Amino acid sequence: MDNIITTNYHTHTKRCMHAVGEDREYVEAAIGAGIQVLGFSDHTPYPTGTGFVSGMRMSLKEAEGYFKSITDLKEEYKKDIKIYTGVEAEYFPEHFHKLMEFMADYPLDYMIMGQHYVPDEEKGRYVGAPFRDKGMLMDYTDNVIEGMKTGRFVYVAHPDLPNYTGSDMEEALRDSFSKICMEAKRLNIPLEINMLGHMRGSVYPSDRFLKIASEYGNDVIIGMDIHNPKHFFNNKAVKECIEMAQNYGLHIVKELKLG
Template sequence: MQDFLKANYHAHTFRCQHANGTEREYIEAAIDMGIETFGFSDHIPCPFQDGFVSNIRMTMDQAGEYVGCIRKLAEEYKDDIKIYVGFEAEYIPEFYPQQMAMFRSLGCDYMIMGQHFFKSEKDGPYTGTPTNDESRIREYVDIVISGMETGSYLYLAHPDIINYQGMDSVYDWEMTRLCRRMKELQIPLEVNVLGMAEGKQYPADRFWKVAGEVGNDVVLGLDAHCVNNIKDVDNYRKCMELVERHHLHLLDELTIGE
């Protein structure tokens, strides 16, 4: 068995409209790769008030079927792998109460935070849009900290999604502020394997340098949008090199449901 993740909590399904393959194929790939714990965390639906329909996430109405489908497969494969179901969620205060109510009523296992937008995607830009605006990076750090203070999220996915192109001193100051608060709250930070595979702005070496100095807990996340993402040994290795380069404190597994 080759060296690979023991646990992955970051995977999407076709319901988000930008992932493909079936849940069964994902699970069988995970078993083949020796993964012992696999969590589905598809993009959380948002209760838009004005009939807006997102093309990057499921609707509120689909959430029950999503959770039910994963629960059935979890039971079927329980002798081979531990399966969890949850969501990857932005912390958006206007949606948060309804999303939490849905989360509880469906009995989901966990949420990870992936702050892709500053506000509802209808009005807020993608947080990964390159910017020189200091107020953007500050706003990103503020919203992530407020969200994490709710205690609702297992970890912070791609914390380095923010694509600030201004002064290094500003970047280091704000990312140090983020990393220190995440450490106090005992929130692990995710090195995103898909970002490595796709040459995105994350994982960003300048961010992980800060996290290494602060001493954050770190996890790897496949962010699987297709079966091949679950077999991506090359980019797993590149992420492990990053972990070693910055002396990051890597956790193999997280505790869910306590």
């Protein structure tokens, strides 16, 4: 079966505790769906030095097994598919340097930014759940912009994740999204249209965001955000994400230059 996109850089594994299937099943499903370039980007382990244990990412101890498994699959399937080893990571201002030190020991090909919490997971809150605290939206915006400026991220996953519901929602989100789009354009960083969010009917990917991205002329990228190998075969959702980009005249980045 031919897929209508042939690259996907947003793929999880069961180590994050909210994805299912073996690593190999993800590779075989991707090949079956016509994917030619597959990036694994599981939720990164995050060394904070506080002993905090996350419920939505692999532990520090699991990193070794993750990198080994994906590196082995990369070699084993190299005739059929190009595999990259990445992580999806937040830019936590206090801890990001510790993450980069930690990653220096592993064969990391790339990172995408998925800013799920501000200012971090332990002290902060999940921005994808409804919130009315304007300061939290401003922190999200600042964190995403600072993260992009590190030069470590190849793209921003679900930039429109914040579920801000304050009375000034329209204006506040326009301000936040405009700042993110402007900086992404300046740094030439693609912004993701997240297929999983679309499949679930989440607040993202949002028309509000894509309209602003079209005003700034941003590049977008379709990220499948796979948490189940079966999702590679959801051609309908892929097609609808492509149509969203086309409706706003947004250029879709098909392939990233990695390493």
